[in-house]
Amino acid sequence: MKKLLAGSLLVLSVAVLGACGGEEASSGEAESLVDDGVLTVGVTGGPHEEVVNKVAELAEEQGLEFTIETQVFSDYVMPNVALSEGEIDLNSFQTEPFFDEMNESRGLDLVRVDDTVTFPMGIYSLEYTDIKDLPEGARIGLPSDPTNSGRALALFEQAGLLKVEEGVGLAATILDIAENENNYEFIELDSAQIPRQLNELDAAAINTNFALEAGYNPAEDSIFSESSDSPFVNLVASRTENKDDEAIKQFLELYHSDEVKQFIEEEFSGAIIPSW
Incomplete structure (x- = not known):
């Protein structure tokens, strides 16, 4: 009887451990950025904000399953900090040299996902x-x-x-x-x-x-x-773990559309250059 009870307890223990292992595997899966139905993009006020708002308009017109919202920052540091800490899903505001310096100096795990526009200084x-x-x-x-x-x-x-x-x-x-x-x-x-x-x-x-x-x-x-061939192209950044998220791919497709390119050229009269 004792042997039978011990065997039962062993089976029960294995089952519990197996269940826990299953939960850990499940929790380890990357969640979609838009499980809440919103893709939040950090920008600085002005052109970056206006262009992403145009992308958001297109997303709504095309019936995407999520909405795009902008969160406006007044400096160049906090958009990367907020992205790193998960307060936003993407950011679009900075040049690659600045991004590289921030990533290294602050130990951020962020990655460039694509180029956007050039702003000659x-x-x-x-x-x-x-x-x-x-x-x-x-x-x-x-x-x-x-x-x-x-x-x-x-x-x-x-x-x-x-x-x-x-x-x-x-x-x-x-x-x-x-x-x-x-x-x-x-x-x-x-x-x-x-x-x-x-x-x-x-x-x-x-x-x-x-x-x-x-x-x-x-x-x-x-x-x-700066001349028109300035190397300071702006970019979209994400957390490394999310760089292949389907919502990011959809965002970039809209950003790189003919509609957004035309909007930039007409709205900013050459002051901003589409760089894709």
Whole structure:
């Protein structure tokens, strides 16, 4: 009788363990990003927001099984943090060099899933219409975040305002300025705040999305800008575990559609370039 009871207990134990193992396997399966019926995309205010809203319109018109919602951020750091922490499903706002730097410096497990658009960075001034007219000692603003700072310094070098130490590349900071013959004062500021502080500066490098948001047309108002072959293409990012999710594929198909391309070309008059 004792042997029979022991055998029964053993069978019961195996069954319980098997059930637990089954539950673990089931819970280990990746859930769809749109189980709640919503795909949330983090963007910065302005063009990125407008383009994703256009994608959302198309999703509704075509009867997708989920809706696309935007969550707007006012800086360049939090959209990646929010994505990493699962608060949003995708983000669409950043260039690949910036994305790579954020991923590495903060240890994020994010991945680029495809390209979107290019925003040529420009130099703006409320007082001067030609980059050559900037006076000696001019106060010039540039973004304070590492990648955009290096990008702005490269733009200033193209414009003939300075020379950066050789070999530094996009990692350059104002400490890497090798030549500054006109004694310009370079002031690092938060990217989103630069347009509001332009009246306190002689000139400043401004990212196109923030320039447009402030009412500046890069094609008409910048006094110098990156060329059309700028390497700073923007991208859509996701968590690595979700990169093959069907909802992301559907989102990208809509983003890369002729309708969205036409919207970008008509709405932004060349200030933003479709890059797919």
